[in-house]
Amino acid sequence: MTPSDEVLLRTLVPQVIGVLVRRGNDFAAAEDAVQDALIEAVRHWAEHPPRDPKGWLIGVATRRLIDAARSDQARRSREQRVDHFPAPGPTEREDDTLLLLFLCCHPSLSQTSAIALTLRAVGGLTTEEIAEAFLVPLGTMAQRISRAKRTIADVELGPTGDLASVLRVLYLIYNAGHGGRVDLAAEAIRLTRQLASGHSEPEVHGLLALMLLHHARRRARFDADGRLVTLDRQDRSLWDTGEIAEGVRILQQALAANHRGEYQLQAAIAALHDDAPTAEETDWAQILEWYDELVSLADNPIARLSRVVALAHALGPDAALAELETLEPVVGERHRYFAVRAYLLEQVGDLAGAAEHYATAARRTTSIPERDHLTRRAATLRHEAREG
Incomplete structure (x- = not known):
């Protein structure tokens, strides 16, 4: 079986399961029947490729369901329903x-x-x-x-x-x-x-844009040794400009509907990061405005912590630290709270305090790459604090 056949099968699997379930079959039985049909496809398609792959899969899976129904007296009624369905044609949804x-x-x-x-x-x-x-x-x-x-x-x-x-x-x-x-x-x-x-819902397209705008940075996210590279230190020449352009286009179309949602707002923030030629040229004032709208729409802890970072860049770390104090009762147990606090303490020159909070964040995160990055940052700042 060729790679193109494998891609086609992955595309057709949910369509075929959907047809069988819509016809009244049990989900698990339909999924099992389709898996049997896939095995047959692997065996036969290389030498005898079907003219209608989807219809072929539906036909084989349907026969599997009929065979299963005939072997189980308790499922006779299902056999009758499946057995009388016509062959799939252009009317299939x-x-x-x-x-x-x-x-x-x-x-x-x-x-x-x-x-x-x-x-x-x-x-x-x-x-x-x-x-x-x-x-x-x-x-x-x-x-x-x-x-x-x-x-x-x-x-x-x-x-x-x-x-x-x-x-x-x-x-x-x-x-x-x-x-x-x-x-x-x-x-x-x-x-x-x-x-x-x-689906025409703007939030669907907002989510797609958000994924593309983040995925565009994937090659710069880790260095040659597999270590996490933070956004401000990434080699932006490695970013996928094609994915960025597609994400921005989809986002603009979604925002034009004037029915904003959380994913659209997150995508707008990601687009501003992707648009900056360097970290120093990031438009933090506009990012802060988008975070203000995001927090007013979806007041979740991660959004509020991210807004604190934007606030630090737009108005300074002291203002951000004051804002962070108000969030401690809500997010004080999260690893990201300690990471943000460490970052702000580092900005104001409290290297020992920053190192302590980076170490705490490292102990609380479940991400191995992030844990290693935070641990290294804590060690670096401890050394600098001693040297200073």
């Missing part, structure tokens, strides 16, 4: 992938279950690939996916769903990291593109 995406992100699922099921059923990843990406045992991930299927077994595949849940799951997939063989950030972008192609 084109939005089955999006319907399946909404089903996999159903609010009844936990975030971890929704992420796993989305990557499995819509992304077409194997359970092994997903387990490897999230650094969990294969058995644990298999159980997680099985539980998710059982949870939504009685949920109908319908034209509506919770868009906020879908966007949240896609963004969590994007931020999950790059462990294993699969680039989850790239996979999240691919899935969000599919959603954006069939």
Whole structure:
């Protein structure tokens, strides 16, 4: 099977599952039948490529469902429903992938279950690939996916769903990291593109723009030794200008709808960072304005901490430290609070205090690259404080 066939299969998997579920089949049974069809595709497509790949997969998967129904007397009624469906034709709906995406992100699922099921059923990843990406045992991930299927077994595949849940799951997939063989950030972008192609909601396009504007910096994010490089120290010649241009274009179209949301505002901030030729030329005053709007719209702790950093650059570290004091009761246990406080103390010359807070942040973060970076920063400042 050629690489192009593999890409085609990953695209078709959610469409075929969607067709089968929409016809009244159980989600888990449909997904199992499609996996059987994929095995047959691997065996036969190299020598006998089908003229209609999607129809071929639907036909094979349908026969698997019929065989399963015939072997189980309790599922005779399902056999009758499936057996009388006509062969797939041009009347099949084109939005089955999006319907399946909404089903996999159903609010009844936990975030971890929704992420796993989305990557499995819509992304077409194997359970092994997903387990490897999230650094969990294969058995644990298999159980997680099985539980998710059982949870939504009685949920109908319908034209509506919770868009906020879908966007949240896609963004969590994007931020999950790059462990294993699969680039989850790239996979999240691919899935969000599919959603954006069939959805006019500005926030969908805002999320896609946000992902692209962040993803454009990926080559500069780590040095040759695999160490994290902060935004202000990155080699901007490594940034993907094509992705930046696409992200800005999508963002401008979303903002033109004048229905702003959290993802659009975050994307606007990312666009300003990407637009600056150097860190020193960053338009912090405008970034602060966008953060003001973001905090007023979605008053979440991360946004408020990020606004403090923008405030430090726009108005000075003393003003930012005063603002940070007001946030301690809300975010004082988060590692990012200690990292921001360390950064501000470093700006005002308190190197010993900054080192202490960087070390605390390092102990509290769950990200290994970030922990290593914070630990190195603490060690550097301790040395400078002693030398000074």
